Each structure stands twice: as C-alpha cells, then as structure tokens.
Amino acid sequence: MSLSAERETPSFRGSEPHNNLQRILQSCPKLAEVGDSNESKNTISDLVNFLDSLLDATLSDPDNEYKENSAFEALSEIHQYICSPSLDQEVVDALSFELPKAVSKFAGISRKFLDMAISIIDQFIVKCGPRDMLSILCDTLGYSSKVTNAASYIVPPLSGLSKVLISIRRRQFEQVKETVPIILNVLKAVCLEPDEEELDNVFDRAVEIANSIYEVCDKLVDNAAREKLRALLGLYVLQCLALVSARIDYKASSCHSLVSQLSRISSYCGLSYLSLVTTYDSDAVASTVFGENKDDCMGCLSHVKNGAALSVIWGHVSEEVAQAAKEDMIAVKDELRDNQIKRWRYPWKMRG
Template sequence: MAGDSRSSSGSQISLRLREALEACSSSIETKDVIQSDEALAPVTNLLHSIMESCTNDLDEILPGIEGLEVALDEIYRFLSSPDSNQMVVEALSFELPKLVIKFAPLSVKCGEIAGKIIEHLVSVCNPREMLSVLCEALTSPADASGGSGCYSNFVFGLSTVLLRIQRRHVEQVKVVLPVILKVLNVAFSESDEEDKDSLNDLLSAAISIGSSIQEICQKLVCIFLRTIYYFCSCFDIY
C-alpha cells in the first residue's frame, strides 16, 4: 500500500510540474520575456513546496525526497526535449541552478539528476549568463552547508562555460577563481572521512577548471602569434 501511495504521489507531482512548466512556457512565449519572476513562479513555487515537505518528521522525509527526485526528473526531461522552446529553457536557467544545488545533497538520485540538468543547461544556454548564475549558486550562504557532494557538477559546469565564452576570457577567469577557492575551502573545512569520494569528485572538477584556463591561454597565445605573423607578412619582416 505504501508503494502504491508513493507511486500515486509521484504521478501527481509529475502532472503538477508539467502543468507548471506549461504555464511558464505559455507566459514567456506570450509576453516574450526571458527573465520574469512572475513567469517562472509556477515552477519555482512548486519546487519550494516539495522541498518544504522534507521535514524532520521521519514519516515525511522519504516521500518528500522521492517527490523531489520525480520533480527533477520531470524538469530534466522538459529541458532536454527537442520540442522545448529555447527561450523558455533560457528563462529557467536563471533560477534552476540556485534551486537544484539545494536539492542535490538530499539523495544520490537527486544529485545525479541535478548534475544532468546543469550539464544540459551549460551546453545550450548563454555561457556568460550561466557563468554568473553558477557562481551565484555556489556562493549562496544558504547552500554553504550542503556538503561537497553538491558542488562538483556546478564546478564542472563552470569549466564548460569558460570554454564556451568567446571574449574577455581573463575577466571571466578572475570571476571564477575566487568562487572555486571559496567552494574548496568550505568543502574541506566541513568534510569528514565519509566525504572522501565527494571531495575527490570536487577536486577533479577544480582540476577541470585549471584545464579550461590552460586551454584558454593556449588559444590566446595562438591568436597573439597569428597577429604577429600577420604584421610581419604585411611589412615583409621574417
């Protein structure tokens, strides 16, 4: 009976979230507004209400977390659907990272789906906007106690958007590095022996930031050398 009840609850959450996403899509497409709290409210309010069901009452924690897993999965399917309007996906990208970073530590499945959501967003949305949103999510005081396990996907996301940004690379690196150092400091200062795997994942993500910076530097050197060669050819200097 308990299993049937949870299955029914999951179906209800999926239905409610689909309706919220449809309302959000309709509002954004009609008003042609990318960033609007009012347009995103149906989705964000529902996610907050599901989050609040994860209380200290043992009878409520598991159903609440399962509800979040269902909700995150529904969101990922919406975002990755070829039928989804890119403008709607862009609008959701302003808020979803700040929400899913709170959900990611609650269960292994929440963390996995949150990672898939972030991976998709950084691959299809404006990289400059995603860099700002991810940095904001990682430095939010409300998320500082989330544990290192919820950070790595966001740090990997930052390494991806750094490579996607085409201009002002040094400026973006200067924004990202303090955020990464703060995340590492928080994660290691609050970790224990049980967090070893999560810390390893976070270190791998931090190393990926270094690899992205190295690749950016190599590109800048190539651009500089091509410029020098161009001037040399113009003035017959060899």
C-alpha cells in the same frame, strides 16, 4: 489487501505533486508571450517554491521512499521539459536564472540526485551558451552561503563551470580572471566549515576546473594572454593544493590522486620545486595577473604560499607526486645543499 499491495510505493505520476508541477510547467510557455515581468517572476517563484517544498519533505523524513521518489521524478520531469526542442528560448533563459540554484540543493541527497542536477545544468549550458551561463553559475556558487549543505550544493555549478570555461571563444583570459576568485572564495568558505567532511566531490570538480583552464591556456594563440593565464592557473593550483592538504586525510588514496593531478598542472605552469622554495613570489604573480585589482583578489589566494611549500613537501614524501610534477627530488636536494644562496631560503632542514 495483499502483502504486495501493502508494500507498493505510490507513483508520483497522477499524484498531487505531479499535478502541481504540471500546472506550473504548463504556465511557463506564457513567459514568452506576456510582457508583465511580475507575472514571469511569480511563475518561476512558484516552480522554485515547489521544488523547495519537495526538498524539505525529503530531508525531514529521509527514510520515506515515496517522498524521495517524488522529488527525483520531479527533477526528471523538469529535465525532460528543458530538453524539449520546442521549448521557447525566452522560457529557457528565464528558467536558467533560478533553476541551477534550486536543483543544486538536491545534490546532497544521493548520487542520482547529484547526477540529475548536473544534467539539468548541462542542458542550460547547451541552450543558453557559455558566456551567459558563466555569470549564472558564478551567481549559483555565490548562493552557497545561504544553503545548509554547501559542500554538496556547489558540486553541480562547479561541474558546469568546468564545461563552460572550455567553451568560451573570446576574451578567455579576462573571463577566467573574473571567475577564478569567485570559485576560490567559495572553496575556501566550504573548507573552513568544521562539519564539512565529504569534500572529495568538491575537490574532484575543482581539479576539473584546473584541467579546463589548462586546456584553454594550451589553445590560446595570444602569447601574452597565455602567459598571464598560466600564471593565474599556477595561483589557482597552489591555493587548491593547500586546501586539499588541509581538509583530506593525507593517507587517503583520493588525496594522493588529487595532489598528483594538481602537481602535473603545476609543472605545466613552470612551477618547479626549486622555484617554489626559492624565488616564487605570489604577490608579484598576482600583480601580473590582476594588475590594480590585486588587493581585491588576495583574500581568495591567502593560502598560495602554503601551497607552494606543501607542493614540495608532497614531492618529498610521495614519489608518485614527484613523478607527476616531473621532479627529481634527489637533484633538488643536491642543488639546495650545494647552493648557499638558495639553501638559506629552503624552509626545511635537509638531512642525509
């Protein structure tokens, strides 16, 4: 055997994993023909179990290039299958309930797996519509408590949600109001995990969602709905700002970038530094947004008050952040020094 032959990596095509995947995919079109829901569930379960087996094999032997290539080619083939214009809509709908969870589990292996998982979810968004995918992706996020590497797992569904939210055409405020607590609860849970260190990707997607909500808000014609959505966006931004500040090294450039982006959106929400340190009442704002359901949502907003204080602290220590928030820190300090009513509420001693 030649040296080159010894080094050659076996191809996924024609191998047993490929044959198994082909067998499962060939049975998928029958989902649109059969009325037996159990048969449909079994087919989808076979596909999910197949992917789980490839994932387990890859994670158990991370230096095995063949196993990693087999897993990636399987995801690529599934992506190509879903992209097919001849695929029956009933099949797409059936697969959309479980595949986003299955493919998101691969996101932590490498960047190419993350990108492929996002691409598969993007195809479902195109073919299933935003309203259906909103609930499916929220369900996918909720599954994060059952996976090992939750921080990587939630990146693809968060990416999908940022696209779905801007595609909704009716009852935008109500849809966002239902989605934001789910997102924040998952973000909070991931950030509380002591071993989760690679959170930059997570917060990048969280900021993308903030930008999507901003875009939705900016286009709303209904003034009352727009103001409520702006208030909700403000709560979301302050909670995210607190989580970012707690989990990413404040000296890191990524942290400054994330805080600057959140501060820019905070400014759009009318959250001036003076209001944040003197009059901002997160409980009252939450009541305006969630009404009678406020108490059910306060758990996901538990760090909003810290976020309000940290927002001003960031402007105090970083000129870049203050500029993003459109704030003049000298004027803010002067106002607090000169106005005794406001000054007593200010949580830091003013010096100089």
